[in-house]
Amino acid sequence: MPHQNPFIDQIRQAIPKMRKSEVKVAQYVLNNVEAVIHMRIVDLAQEAMVSEPTIVRFCRALDLNGFQAFKVRMAQSNTVHHSLGQFAIAEDDTSSDIIKKIFDTSINQIITTRNFLDSAQVAAAVDALNKAKRVEFYGFGASGAVAMDAMHKFFRLQFSTVAYSDPHMQCMSAVTLQKDDVVVAISQSGRTKDLLHSMEIARQQGVHVISLSPPNTPVSDLADLPIHVDIKEDTDVFTPMTSRIAHLLVIDCLAVGVAQRKGPDFDEHLAKVKKSISSLRHNEKSNK
Structure with a gap:
């Protein structure tokens, strides 16, 4: 059937x-x-x-x-849905069962996100980021971890960048932003009051505000460059799982898009960055 x-x-x-x-x-x-x-x-x-x-x-x-x-x-x-929120863990589930449920759910949700992602929204965000001198990432909880990851990626791209998950620091920093700077506001729910307050301050400074959040939410509506990421999760039981991964992937898309705009000459800079940290890695040959 x-x-x-x-x-x-x-x-x-x-x-x-x-x-x-x-x-x-x-x-x-x-x-x-x-x-x-x-x-x-x-x-x-x-x-x-x-x-x-x-x-x-x-x-x-x-x-x-x-x-x-x-x-x-x-x-x-068009996606086969499971539940944890999307998948249910039973008392007699084995480690193998848990692995399969978590991975299958994440894969299906990520495919859904990819299919739903609006390439025009991403392109507009890349345009704004490419012109920015200063880029700030705001998020709380699991979204704060995404903001930190984003900061690391954009630091390598030669941006003046920082990630804040403290509402006071967000507000103080946002008020110092200037035209053509960019704030990226990350929210799984799209309804975090402190994040909305920080976004309001940034908007008053005339900067671009990119959001990663579900559509038709206060965060998405307030941003002038919204990117819609809509994943339903039971956050009353678990911290955000798949939405965190989806947000990380969207950040990767933005970072790669910006790196592409910088052209082939930028490869030399990335090679220098990679070389600078190579000495921090253990050399297998030295262990022989």
Whole structure:
């Protein structure tokens, strides 16, 4: 028996109530589920041979507020979900069971994040970062660990950069930022009050604020360059797991994008950085 997909079933059931042009969109989506996840609204309109407003009406016919929300539902419904929050640990689970559940859930959630990630959002963030002289990373808890990792990556890229997970330090630092500087605000929930306060101060300074957070949350709405990362986790039982990994991967995308913009001449600088820390590593030959 084939695996049932509730969202695909919802689209099929909604077709009788749709306009003729919206039905064309529905039929294209049903026949091209994998491809649609990676499309922009202009691409889907062209392939389904309808207008972009028709795509928006199609989304609203499914009780969604727009094309981005539709893509999220498509990506989520196309992934085999487990539970910890997404997967459940039983008392008699072996270490092998726990390993499989955690890895399988993380892999599936990361694929969902990749499919949902808006390349235009990432490109806009890379543009802002590439022009910045100073880049600051703000986050609390597990997001603070992501901020620290991001600081290390961007320090290697010759940025004046720092990571703060203390609200007072965030505020004091944000007020000293200048135009074209960048703040990257990282939040698994998108609703952290102290982070929002720091972002407000940064915005008042006229700097770009990039967010890594779920869509339609206060953090995402406040940022002028939001990057949507939406992973549901049971943080009442466990600290954020997969969302932390997903945020790290998005930071990697931003760092690689910036390094690419710096051109091939920048490779010499990275080689010098690598050489500078090579003496800190144990040499296997010296142990023989």
